[in-house]
Amino acid sequence: MAMKETQRSGWRKRLAGIGAGLVVAAASVVAFAAPAQAAPSGCELGNTCAYSGYNYTQDWFYSTLQFGYCVDDFSNYGVNDTTSSVFNNGRSLDSWLYQDWYAYGASKRVYRGQGITNLGSFNDLATSGYFQGYEAQRKTWRCE
């Protein structure tokens, strides 16, 4: 799948369709840490990546989306209501998936550095996605 990137207002809109796959990465674990989750291959550091298949793969929807700030409407990228797994490879913030666009509806939190391999009852429901804090006035101009 071709990469998609856009430019606006001097900000690099870190949003891209990507090919999905799995990767095993080395990760240090200390005594108190939860089991480390390796970021899926192709999910860039700083982004949240949403996959149409379980376990960070693509199913017959063949869709994957990654974003660095926020996406008001997944349908703009042909991935509305297709997400089955998600990974937050951000550096500093948790991220959210929402049932409806513009952050309306039920939501699912994705912790920084963590993923959800099977969204369960939230499967194929995500329509918008935001890193924490971008659901507030003056931040949304970064959203796609």
Add this chain to the structure above:
Amino acid sequence: MIYGTKCGRLSAAALLLATSLAITACAPSDSGNSDGGGTKNIDQWKMPVDEFGTYNADLANYVSQLRIAKCLTSQGYEWPVPWQNTDFPLPADFNQAHYRLFNMTTAKKWGYHFAPAADPRSADAMIAFSDWANSYHPDDSFDTKFAACGDAAFDKSMKRDGDGLNYLSDLAVQSSEAARQDGDVQAAVQRWRKCLTPKVDFAVPDSPWSAMPPLSVGESLGLTGQDQTSTASKAEIDIAVADAGCRDSSGLQKTLYDLEWDLQQKLVKENRDKLDRIRRDANSHNKELLKIVAENAPPAP
């Protein structure tokens, strides 16, 4: 066509909930407590499950960042985590369960636009830090070291309570999806469409949650697209007020709320032991997190 169909998804969610409730009906309750939920508040879209979501995940992420800072600075890197308001107040258009509100009050104030950050000093500081962090690439080995520090910073208690919070989300989305399919709700949706159609100059979507306002209207209002605005225009507020008014007069808002409430109340009853454990763990954990922040966070500016 690669889009999923709402119908298929809704059916799956409804089946989950129906199965869940059927089990509840057959199983003896050992809670011995109230059904949960307390007093209804439709303006805040308060739900029975909400009271169990006490885990302060924002605080946990802050602690995680402070740990990452300690780990990275010991290796000679920068990681200037800013001061944060540890209450982590949400914008006024979100309730405490992180559910975005839409009603006459929000429509009049902000249209469909987001409300301002509740504590701009704290929120802006974290966004500025996030921007800096995303562009910080001091050397080729940094990403690997960051990943190691990040993994170590997210501890087992965070995993446990994060999973607990997402379990509550699962219950909430089950009840939401099931309620949206209900016949009374669907009838109210039709009344909402009939009410709103003569008040706006665009085709009213099938439901408020399928696409309201429609994409092309959202672009013209500055909600999305190339010409986004940070605040709502009068035209947008007029549409939002009409929308909110029709959700009220059609009975949609109340029918949906009451049904979701009832469904969640049943789910609370069914899962009471687990929910109590989630809340108990979270409350204890929150105290530990606050202690860590007090000992490690930078002072308020």
